[in-house]
Amino acid sequence: MKKILALVAVIALVAFAAPAFAAANPFMDVPMNHWAYDAIGQLAARGVLSGYPDGTYKGNQPMTRYEVASAVARALAVVDMTKASKQDVEMLKKLVVEFKDELDALGVKVDKLDGRVAALEAGVGGWKFWGQFRMDAKWASEKDGLYTTGDTDFNLNRFRIFGQKKVDDNISVTFRIGKSGVNTVAWERYFVTAKMPWDVTMHAGLYLTDWEGDDRLYHGSENDAKFTDRSMTGFWFTKDFGMGMFQVFAAHFDEDLNTSPTQKWFYDNNLGQYILKTTHEKEGYEFGARFRVNFNENFWLSGNYIKRTFDDSPFLGESYGRPDPSPNPSGTVGVTEDKQAWWVALGGKFNSGWTATFAYYDVDNGGTNNSGNAYQGIVNIDQSVLKFTSLWLEYMKIDDATFNVWTAGTWDTYGTVTGTSLGNYDDILFVRADQKWNDKWATFLRYFHGSARNPAADNTKNYTFGVKYWYAPAMSFELAYDKIESAGTVAGADDHVIRLRTIVDF
16 A cells, blocks of 8 residues: 555545644655645644654655554544544544554554444534435325325425534524425424523524423324424523423414415505405414423323414405406405413323323414313323234313314324314314334324214214335335225215325434
Protein backbone atom coordinates (compact mmCIF):
# COMPACT_ATOMS: atom_id res chain seq x y z
CA MET A 1 0.00 0.00 0.00
CA LYS A 2 1.37 3.40 -0.95
CA LYS A 3 1.59 5.93 1.81
CA ILE A 4 -0.40 8.50 -0.16
CA LEU A 5 -3.29 6.02 -0.57
CA ALA A 6 -3.30 5.27 3.14
CA LEU A 7 -3.31 9.01 3.75
CA VAL A 8 -6.46 9.42 1.64
CA ALA A 9 -8.23 6.76 3.72
CA VAL A 10 -7.23 8.41 6.97
CA ILE A 11 -8.29 11.84 5.66
CA ALA A 12 -11.73 10.41 4.91
CA LEU A 13 -11.81 9.12 8.46
CA VAL A 14 -10.86 12.28 10.30
CA ALA A 15 -11.77 15.15 8.00
CA PHE A 16 -14.92 15.61 10.08
CA ALA A 17 -12.96 15.82 13.31
CA ALA A 18 -12.16 19.49 12.87
CA PRO A 19 -13.55 22.49 11.04
CA ALA A 20 -12.02 23.19 7.66
CA PHE A 21 -9.01 25.47 7.82
CA ALA A 22 -5.83 25.97 5.86
CA ALA A 23 -3.21 24.70 8.29
CA ALA A 24 0.48 25.35 7.71
CA ASN A 25 2.13 22.21 6.36
CA PRO A 26 5.19 21.31 8.50
CA PHE A 27 6.81 19.00 5.92
CA MET A 28 9.36 20.50 3.56
CA ASP A 29 8.90 17.89 0.82
CA VAL A 30 5.13 18.35 0.29
CA PRO A 31 4.59 20.79 -2.62
CA MET A 32 2.19 23.63 -1.87
CA ASN A 33 0.26 22.90 -5.06
CA HIS A 34 -0.26 19.23 -4.16
CA TRP A 35 -3.94 18.24 -3.80
CA ALA A 36 -3.28 16.78 -0.31
CA TYR A 37 -1.25 19.74 1.00
CA ASP A 38 -3.98 21.24 3.26
CA ALA A 39 -5.21 17.82 4.43
CA ILE A 40 -1.72 16.75 5.49
CA GLY A 41 -1.28 20.02 7.36
CA GLN A 42 -4.58 19.58 9.20
CA LEU A 43 -3.82 15.99 10.16
CA ALA A 44 -0.34 16.89 11.35
CA ALA A 45 -1.76 19.74 13.41
CA ARG A 46 -4.21 17.30 15.02
CA GLY A 47 -1.44 14.86 15.83
CA VAL A 48 -2.75 12.16 13.49
CA LEU A 49 0.28 12.19 11.15
CA SER A 50 3.96 12.67 11.88
CA GLY A 51 6.94 12.83 9.53
CA TYR A 52 10.57 11.82 9.70
CA PRO A 53 13.22 13.37 11.97
CA ASP A 54 14.66 15.30 9.02
CA GLY A 55 11.37 17.22 8.57
CA THR A 56 10.16 15.31 5.52
CA TYR A 57 6.93 13.39 4.97
CA LYS A 58 8.02 11.10 2.08
CA GLY A 59 4.52 10.72 0.70
CA ASN A 60 5.51 8.24 -2.01
CA GLN A 61 7.22 5.80 0.34
CA PRO A 62 5.45 2.45 1.07
CA MET A 63 3.68 2.29 4.42
CA THR A 64 3.41 -0.72 6.73
CA ARG A 65 0.12 -1.91 8.17
CA TYR A 66 1.33 -0.93 11.63
CA GLU A 67 1.93 2.62 10.43
CA VAL A 68 -1.60 2.77 9.01
CA ALA A 69 -3.00 1.31 12.24
CA SER A 70 -1.09 3.92 14.23
CA ALA A 71 -2.70 6.69 12.16
CA VAL A 72 -6.14 5.13 12.62
CA ALA A 73 -5.57 4.92 16.39
CA ARG A 74 -4.64 8.60 16.53
CA ALA A 75 -7.69 9.45 14.42
CA LEU A 76 -9.93 7.56 16.85
CA ALA A 77 -8.52 9.63 19.68
CA VAL A 78 -9.51 12.92 18.05
CA VAL A 79 -12.65 12.02 16.10
CA ASP A 80 -15.59 14.28 16.90
CA MET A 81 -18.69 12.12 17.11
CA THR A 82 -21.01 15.11 16.73
CA LYS A 83 -19.74 16.29 13.34
CA ALA A 84 -19.39 13.17 11.24
CA SER A 85 -21.25 12.14 8.13
CA LYS A 86 -22.57 8.67 7.33
CA GLN A 87 -19.76 8.17 4.83
CA ASP A 88 -17.25 8.93 7.57
CA VAL A 89 -18.91 6.37 9.81
CA GLU A 90 -18.69 3.67 7.14
CA MET A 91 -15.04 4.47 6.50
CA LEU A 92 -14.37 4.32 10.23
CA LYS A 93 -15.99 0.89 10.47
CA LYS A 94 -14.05 -0.49 7.50
CA LEU A 95 -10.71 0.77 8.74
CA VAL A 96 -11.22 -0.62 12.24
CA VAL A 97 -12.25 -4.03 10.86
CA GLU A 98 -9.32 -4.10 8.42
CA PHE A 99 -6.70 -3.16 11.02
CA LYS A 100 -8.24 -4.76 14.11
CA ASP A 101 -5.26 -7.07 14.77
CA GLU A 102 -2.73 -4.26 14.45
CA LEU A 103 -4.84 -1.96 16.64
CA ASP A 104 -5.04 -4.70 19.27
CA ALA A 105 -1.27 -5.07 19.11
CA LEU A 106 -0.91 -1.33 19.63
CA GLY A 107 -3.18 -1.56 22.69
CA VAL A 108 -6.03 0.40 21.09
CA LYS A 109 -9.37 -0.71 22.58
CA VAL A 110 -12.02 -0.96 19.86
CA ASP A 111 -14.66 -2.92 21.78
CA LYS A 112 -16.47 0.32 22.71
CA LEU A 113 -16.36 1.68 19.19
CA ASP A 114 -19.80 0.31 18.30
CA GLY A 115 -21.34 2.46 21.00
CA ARG A 116 -19.54 5.55 19.74
CA VAL A 117 -20.57 4.80 16.16
CA ALA A 118 -24.18 4.20 17.24
CA ALA A 119 -24.20 7.58 18.96
CA LEU A 120 -22.75 9.11 15.82
CA GLU A 121 -25.31 7.49 13.52
CA ALA A 122 -28.15 8.62 15.78
CA GLY A 123 -27.06 12.24 15.58
CA VAL A 124 -25.07 13.09 12.45
CA GLY A 125 -23.82 16.62 12.86
CA GLY A 126 -25.89 17.00 16.02
CA TRP A 127 -29.10 16.18 14.11
CA LYS A 128 -31.30 13.11 14.36
CA PHE A 129 -33.37 12.11 11.34
CA TRP A 130 -36.03 9.43 10.94
CA GLY A 131 -39.15 8.91 8.89
CA GLN A 132 -41.85 6.71 7.43
CA PHE A 133 -43.02 5.78 3.95
CA ARG A 134 -46.51 4.32 3.48
CA MET A 135 -48.13 3.51 0.13
CA ASP A 136 -51.64 2.09 -0.33
CA ALA A 137 -53.14 0.14 -3.19
CA LYS A 138 -56.95 -0.08 -2.88
CA TRP A 139 -59.51 -2.04 -4.88
CA ALA A 140 -63.09 -1.10 -3.88
CA SER A 141 -66.46 -2.46 -4.95
CA GLU A 142 -68.00 0.98 -5.59
CA LYS A 143 -66.83 3.82 -7.81
CA ASP A 144 -66.35 7.08 -5.91
CA GLY A 145 -67.60 5.31 -2.81
CA LEU A 146 -66.48 5.22 0.81
CA TYR A 147 -62.85 4.33 0.07
CA THR A 148 -61.67 5.46 -3.35
CA THR A 149 -61.90 7.89 -6.24
CA GLY A 150 -63.18 5.61 -8.95
CA ASP A 151 -62.92 2.03 -7.77
CA THR A 152 -59.11 1.78 -7.61
CA ASP A 153 -56.56 3.99 -5.89
CA PHE A 154 -52.78 3.69 -5.79
CA ASN A 155 -51.53 6.55 -3.65
CA LEU A 156 -48.79 7.68 -1.33
CA ASN A 157 -50.69 7.62 1.93
CA ARG A 158 -47.82 8.96 4.00
CA PHE A 159 -44.27 10.17 3.57
CA ARG A 160 -42.77 11.83 6.62
CA ILE A 161 -39.29 13.00 7.50
CA PHE A 162 -38.59 13.97 11.10
CA GLY A 163 -35.58 15.95 12.24
CA GLN A 164 -34.39 16.96 15.67
CA LYS A 165 -31.47 19.12 16.72
CA LYS A 166 -30.25 19.44 20.29
CA VAL A 167 -29.10 23.04 20.57
CA ASP A 168 -27.83 22.68 24.14
CA ASP A 169 -28.79 20.88 27.34
CA ASN A 170 -31.99 22.94 27.63
CA ILE A 171 -33.13 23.63 24.07
CA SER A 172 -33.96 21.44 21.08
CA VAL A 173 -35.66 21.98 17.72
CA THR A 174 -37.93 19.39 16.06
CA PHE A 175 -39.68 19.32 12.69
CA ARG A 176 -41.73 17.03 10.48
CA ILE A 177 -42.16 17.58 6.77
CA GLY A 178 -44.16 15.31 4.54
CA LYS A 179 -47.35 14.26 2.88
CA SER A 180 -50.17 12.77 4.94
CA GLY A 181 -53.27 11.94 2.92
CA VAL A 182 -53.09 15.07 0.75
CA ASN A 183 -51.42 15.84 -2.54
CA THR A 184 -48.95 18.44 -1.33
CA VAL A 185 -45.82 18.25 0.79
CA ALA A 186 -46.00 20.57 3.79
CA TRP A 187 -44.39 21.45 7.09
CA GLU A 188 -46.57 19.37 9.41
CA ARG A 189 -44.76 20.19 12.64
CA TYR A 190 -42.02 22.55 13.73
CA PHE A 191 -41.41 23.52 17.30
CA VAL A 192 -38.85 24.44 19.92
CA THR A 193 -38.66 22.57 23.22
CA ALA A 194 -37.07 24.51 26.07
CA LYS A 195 -36.57 23.88 29.77
CA MET A 196 -37.75 26.95 31.63
CA PRO A 197 -37.38 28.04 35.28
CA TRP A 198 -39.31 26.15 37.98
CA ASP A 199 -39.01 22.88 36.00
CA VAL A 200 -41.46 24.05 33.34
CA THR A 201 -41.11 22.78 29.77
CA MET A 202 -42.18 25.04 26.90
CA HIS A 203 -43.09 23.99 23.36
CA ALA A 204 -43.45 26.81 20.84
CA GLY A 205 -44.44 26.38 17.19
CA LEU A 206 -46.62 23.97 15.22
CA TYR A 207 -47.06 21.27 17.83
CA LEU A 208 -49.22 18.15 18.21
CA THR A 209 -51.74 18.05 21.05
CA ASP A 210 -53.16 14.58 21.70
CA TRP A 211 -54.46 14.43 25.25
CA GLU A 212 -56.77 11.51 24.43
CA GLY A 213 -53.85 9.54 23.06
CA ASP A 214 -51.83 10.36 26.19
CA ASP A 215 -54.60 8.72 28.26
CA ARG A 216 -55.09 5.86 25.78
CA LEU A 217 -58.73 6.77 25.14
CA TYR A 218 -58.46 5.22 21.68
CA HIS A 219 -56.60 2.26 20.21
CA GLY A 220 -53.13 3.18 18.98
CA SER A 221 -53.78 1.78 15.49
CA GLU A 222 -57.06 3.63 14.99
CA ASN A 223 -56.46 7.38 15.48
CA ASP A 224 -59.94 7.71 16.99
CA ALA A 225 -59.46 10.91 18.98
CA LYS A 226 -62.58 13.02 19.30
CA PHE A 227 -61.26 16.47 20.21
CA THR A 228 -57.44 16.40 20.10
CA ASP A 229 -54.77 14.63 18.02
CA ARG A 230 -54.38 17.92 16.12
CA SER A 231 -51.39 20.12 15.33
CA MET A 232 -51.77 23.79 16.22
CA THR A 233 -49.46 26.80 16.18
CA GLY A 234 -48.91 28.34 19.58
CA PHE A 235 -47.31 27.95 23.00
CA TRP A 236 -47.52 25.01 25.45
CA PHE A 237 -46.29 25.04 29.04
CA THR A 238 -46.01 21.79 31.00
CA LYS A 239 -45.21 21.42 34.68
CA ASP A 240 -44.41 17.93 35.95
CA PHE A 241 -44.69 17.21 39.65
CA GLY A 242 -44.18 14.14 41.78
CA MET A 243 -47.40 12.29 40.99
CA GLY A 244 -48.63 14.00 37.84
CA MET A 245 -48.51 16.96 35.48
CA PHE A 246 -50.29 20.18 34.50
CA GLN A 247 -50.34 21.70 31.01
CA VAL A 248 -51.80 24.84 29.42
CA PHE A 249 -51.64 26.11 25.85
CA ALA A 250 -52.70 29.02 23.68
CA ALA A 251 -52.79 28.63 19.89
CA HIS A 252 -53.98 30.62 16.89
CA PHE A 253 -55.61 29.13 13.81
CA ASP A 254 -56.41 30.57 10.39
CA GLU A 255 -59.03 27.96 9.60
CA ASP A 256 -61.22 25.75 11.75
CA LEU A 257 -59.53 22.36 12.23
CA ASN A 258 -57.29 22.88 9.18
CA THR A 259 -60.22 22.92 6.75
CA SER A 260 -60.07 24.74 3.42
CA PRO A 261 -60.50 28.54 3.53
CA THR A 262 -64.14 29.65 3.60
CA GLN A 263 -64.88 31.37 0.28
CA LYS A 264 -68.16 32.93 -0.87
CA TRP A 265 -69.38 34.95 -3.83
CA PHE A 266 -69.95 38.65 -3.05
CA TYR A 267 -71.52 41.05 -5.52
CA ASP A 268 -69.23 43.94 -6.45
CA ASN A 269 -71.33 46.98 -7.39
CA ASN A 270 -68.39 48.68 -9.11
CA LEU A 271 -67.66 45.71 -11.35
CA GLY A 272 -71.26 44.64 -11.67
CA GLN A 273 -70.46 40.99 -11.00
CA TYR A 274 -69.83 38.46 -8.24
CA ILE A 275 -66.29 38.12 -6.84
CA LEU A 276 -65.05 35.06 -4.91
CA LYS A 277 -63.55 36.20 -1.59
CA THR A 278 -62.12 34.48 1.48
CA THR A 279 -64.34 35.42 4.40
CA HIS A 280 -62.00 34.49 7.31
CA GLU A 281 -65.02 33.22 9.25
CA LYS A 282 -62.94 30.46 10.84
CA GLU A 283 -59.99 32.39 12.20
CA GLY A 284 -59.38 32.68 15.92
CA TYR A 285 -57.75 31.24 19.02
CA GLU A 286 -57.78 27.97 20.91
CA PHE A 287 -56.96 27.63 24.60
CA GLY A 288 -56.64 24.54 26.74
CA ALA A 289 -55.71 23.22 30.16
CA ARG A 290 -55.08 19.69 31.38
CA PHE A 291 -54.05 17.96 34.57
CA ARG A 292 -53.27 14.33 35.30
CA VAL A 293 -52.76 12.84 38.76
CA ASN A 294 -51.26 9.40 39.33
CA PHE A 295 -52.63 8.14 42.63
CA ASN A 296 -50.18 5.25 42.56
CA GLU A 297 -48.59 2.95 39.99
CA ASN A 298 -51.99 1.55 38.99
CA PHE A 299 -54.59 4.34 39.07
CA TRP A 300 -54.77 7.83 37.52
CA LEU A 301 -57.25 10.65 36.88
CA SER A 302 -57.16 13.41 34.25
CA GLY A 303 -59.21 16.52 33.55
CA ASN A 304 -59.15 18.29 30.15
CA TYR A 305 -60.65 21.52 28.81
CA ILE A 306 -60.35 23.25 25.42
CA LYS A 307 -62.09 26.33 24.03
CA ARG A 308 -62.16 27.81 20.53
CA THR A 309 -62.98 31.47 19.94
CA PHE A 310 -63.63 32.82 16.45
CA ASP A 311 -62.85 36.28 15.12
CA ASP A 312 -65.59 38.22 13.36
CA SER A 313 -65.34 38.12 9.58
CA PRO A 314 -64.46 41.41 7.83
CA PHE A 315 -67.58 40.70 5.73
CA LEU A 316 -69.87 40.38 8.76
CA GLY A 317 -73.44 41.28 7.76
CA GLU A 318 -72.71 41.36 4.03
CA SER A 319 -74.80 39.36 1.57
CA TYR A 320 -73.38 36.62 -0.58
CA GLY A 321 -74.89 34.53 -3.33
CA ARG A 322 -74.29 32.83 -6.66
CA PRO A 323 -72.15 34.20 -9.51
CA ASP A 324 -75.11 35.05 -11.74
CA PRO A 325 -75.05 37.99 -14.15
CA SER A 326 -77.34 39.92 -11.81
CA PRO A 327 -77.32 40.14 -8.00
CA ASN A 328 -78.86 37.04 -6.46
CA PRO A 329 -78.23 37.05 -2.69
CA SER A 330 -78.64 33.74 -0.92
CA GLY A 331 -77.38 34.53 2.58
CA THR A 332 -75.61 36.89 4.96
CA VAL A 333 -72.26 36.40 6.69
CA GLY A 334 -72.97 35.91 10.37
CA VAL A 335 -71.09 35.38 13.62
CA THR A 336 -69.29 32.05 14.11
CA GLU A 337 -70.16 30.87 17.60
CA ASP A 338 -67.40 29.97 20.04
CA LYS A 339 -67.28 26.36 21.20
CA GLN A 340 -65.77 24.36 24.01
CA ALA A 341 -65.32 20.79 25.22
CA TRP A 342 -64.23 19.17 28.44
CA TRP A 343 -63.80 15.63 29.62
CA VAL A 344 -62.52 13.65 32.58
CA ALA A 345 -60.92 10.22 32.43
CA LEU A 346 -60.08 7.60 35.04
CA GLY A 347 -57.84 4.63 34.39
CA GLY A 348 -56.54 1.65 36.26
CA LYS A 349 -54.34 -1.40 35.91
CA PHE A 350 -56.11 -4.24 37.68
CA ASN A 351 -53.78 -7.11 36.87
CA SER A 352 -50.67 -7.73 34.83
CA GLY A 353 -51.74 -7.02 31.25
CA TRP A 354 -55.29 -5.83 32.13
CA THR A 355 -56.32 -2.15 32.06
CA ALA A 356 -59.66 -0.36 32.21
CA THR A 357 -60.44 3.26 31.35
CA PHE A 358 -63.59 5.34 31.78
CA ALA A 359 -64.32 8.81 30.38
CA TYR A 360 -67.11 11.40 30.35
CA TYR A 361 -67.29 14.02 27.55
CA ASP A 362 -69.24 17.27 27.36
CA VAL A 363 -69.18 19.46 24.24
CA ASP A 364 -70.82 22.80 23.40
CA ASN A 365 -70.45 23.58 19.70
CA GLY A 366 -72.04 27.04 19.99
CA GLY A 367 -75.51 28.28 19.19
CA THR A 368 -78.82 27.00 20.50
CA ASN A 369 -79.32 23.30 21.30
CA ASN A 370 -75.88 22.38 20.00
CA SER A 371 -74.34 20.66 23.01
CA GLY A 372 -74.12 17.05 24.07
CA ASN A 373 -72.40 14.52 26.28
CA ALA A 374 -71.23 10.93 26.12
CA TYR A 375 -69.75 8.16 28.28
CA GLN A 376 -66.96 5.80 27.29
CA GLY A 377 -65.58 2.59 28.76
CA ILE A 378 -62.54 0.61 27.57
CA VAL A 379 -61.07 -2.72 28.62
CA ASN A 380 -57.67 -3.59 27.15
CA ILE A 381 -56.16 -7.08 27.56
CA ASP A 382 -52.60 -7.78 26.45
CA GLN A 383 -51.68 -10.86 24.41
CA SER A 384 -49.47 -12.03 27.27
CA VAL A 385 -52.68 -12.71 29.23
CA LEU A 386 -54.79 -14.46 26.59
CA LYS A 387 -51.70 -15.99 24.91
CA PHE A 388 -53.13 -16.13 21.37
CA THR A 389 -54.48 -12.58 20.98
CA SER A 390 -54.79 -9.15 22.53
CA LEU A 391 -58.28 -7.71 22.98
CA TRP A 392 -59.59 -4.14 22.96
CA LEU A 393 -63.25 -3.70 24.02
CA GLU A 394 -64.71 -0.19 23.75
CA TYR A 395 -68.26 0.98 24.42
CA MET A 396 -69.61 4.51 24.06
CA LYS A 397 -73.04 5.75 25.14
CA ILE A 398 -74.09 9.03 23.49
CA ASP A 399 -76.89 10.98 25.18
CA ASP A 400 -77.59 13.70 22.63
CA ALA A 401 -78.11 13.93 18.87
CA THR A 402 -76.03 17.13 18.90
CA PHE A 403 -72.85 15.39 20.12
CA ASN A 404 -70.44 16.31 17.29
CA VAL A 405 -66.69 15.81 17.66
CA TRP A 406 -63.91 18.10 16.40
CA THR A 407 -61.36 15.66 15.02
CA ALA A 408 -62.46 14.38 11.63
CA GLY A 409 -63.02 10.69 11.01
CA THR A 410 -63.31 9.30 14.52
CA TRP A 411 -63.60 5.68 13.34
CA ASP A 412 -62.80 6.30 9.66
CA THR A 413 -59.61 4.23 9.68
CA TYR A 414 -60.20 2.56 6.31
CA GLY A 415 -63.15 4.47 4.85
CA THR A 416 -65.95 6.81 5.88
CA VAL A 417 -67.78 5.09 8.77
CA THR A 418 -69.20 7.75 11.11
CA GLY A 419 -67.71 11.12 10.26
CA THR A 420 -67.89 13.70 13.06
CA SER A 421 -71.63 13.38 13.79
CA LEU A 422 -71.51 10.79 16.56
CA GLY A 423 -74.88 12.06 17.75
CA ASN A 424 -76.41 9.97 14.96
CA TYR A 425 -75.88 7.00 17.27
CA ASP A 426 -77.35 5.96 20.60
CA ASP A 427 -74.32 3.84 21.37
CA ILE A 428 -71.20 2.43 19.72
CA LEU A 429 -69.36 -0.84 20.24
CA PHE A 430 -65.83 -1.28 18.91
CA VAL A 431 -63.69 -4.42 19.22
CA ARG A 432 -60.17 -5.04 17.99
CA ALA A 433 -58.03 -8.18 18.38
CA ASP A 434 -54.35 -8.38 17.36
CA GLN A 435 -52.35 -11.61 17.10
CA LYS A 436 -48.55 -11.46 16.89
CA TRP A 437 -47.49 -14.96 15.81
CA ASN A 438 -43.74 -14.40 15.47
CA ASP A 439 -41.24 -11.79 14.31
CA LYS A 440 -42.54 -12.07 10.74
CA TRP A 441 -46.30 -12.54 10.89
CA ALA A 442 -49.26 -10.87 12.60
CA THR A 443 -53.02 -10.77 12.05
CA PHE A 444 -55.81 -8.54 13.31
CA LEU A 445 -59.61 -8.32 13.41
CA ARG A 446 -61.85 -5.25 13.84
CA TYR A 447 -65.58 -4.88 14.41
CA PHE A 448 -67.66 -1.69 14.75
CA HIS A 449 -71.37 -1.43 15.46
CA GLY A 450 -73.22 1.87 15.77
CA SER A 451 -76.89 1.79 16.85
CA ALA A 452 -78.80 4.45 14.90
CA ARG A 453 -80.62 7.03 17.04
CA ASN A 454 -83.30 7.61 14.41
CA PRO A 455 -85.62 4.58 14.14
CA ALA A 456 -85.91 5.21 10.40
CA ALA A 457 -82.14 5.03 9.90
CA ASP A 458 -79.94 1.94 9.66
CA ASN A 459 -77.31 0.72 12.08
CA THR A 460 -73.72 1.14 10.91
CA LYS A 461 -71.41 -1.87 10.79
CA ASN A 462 -67.74 -2.18 9.90
CA TYR A 463 -65.69 -5.40 9.66
CA THR A 464 -61.97 -5.80 9.01
CA PHE A 465 -59.54 -8.68 8.72
CA GLY A 466 -55.84 -8.12 8.04
CA VAL A 467 -52.50 -9.89 7.74
CA LYS A 468 -49.14 -8.22 8.24
CA TYR A 469 -45.75 -9.54 7.12
CA TRP A 470 -42.36 -8.05 8.04
CA TYR A 471 -40.01 -8.48 5.09
CA ALA A 472 -37.32 -6.83 7.22
CA PRO A 473 -37.39 -5.15 10.63
CA ALA A 474 -37.96 -1.78 8.94
CA MET A 475 -40.21 -2.91 6.07
CA SER A 476 -43.62 -4.56 6.20
CA PHE A 477 -46.63 -5.36 4.03
CA GLU A 478 -50.22 -5.31 5.26
CA LEU A 479 -53.11 -6.91 3.35
CA ALA A 480 -56.57 -6.11 4.69
CA TYR A 481 -60.21 -6.57 3.75
CA ASP A 482 -62.68 -3.97 5.07
CA LYS A 483 -66.46 -3.76 4.70
CA ILE A 484 -68.78 -0.90 5.70
CA GLU A 485 -72.56 -1.14 5.89
CA SER A 486 -74.83 1.93 6.19
CA ALA A 487 -72.11 4.52 6.78
CA GLY A 488 -73.37 7.40 8.90
CA THR A 489 -76.64 5.44 9.46
CA VAL A 490 -77.55 6.00 5.78
CA ALA A 491 -79.27 2.97 4.26
CA GLY A 492 -77.46 1.70 1.19
CA ALA A 493 -74.19 3.52 1.98
CA ASP A 494 -72.26 0.27 1.64
CA ASP A 495 -68.83 -0.53 0.25
CA HIS A 496 -65.94 -2.92 0.71
CA VAL A 497 -62.27 -2.76 -0.19
CA ILE A 498 -59.08 -4.79 -0.40
CA ARG A 499 -56.08 -2.72 0.64
CA LEU A 500 -52.40 -3.54 0.27
CA ARG A 501 -50.17 -1.25 2.32
CA THR A 502 -46.38 -1.03 2.05
CA ILE A 503 -44.62 0.46 5.07
CA VAL A 504 -40.97 1.42 5.50
CA ASP A 505 -39.66 2.98 8.71
CA PHE A 506 -36.27 4.64 8.40
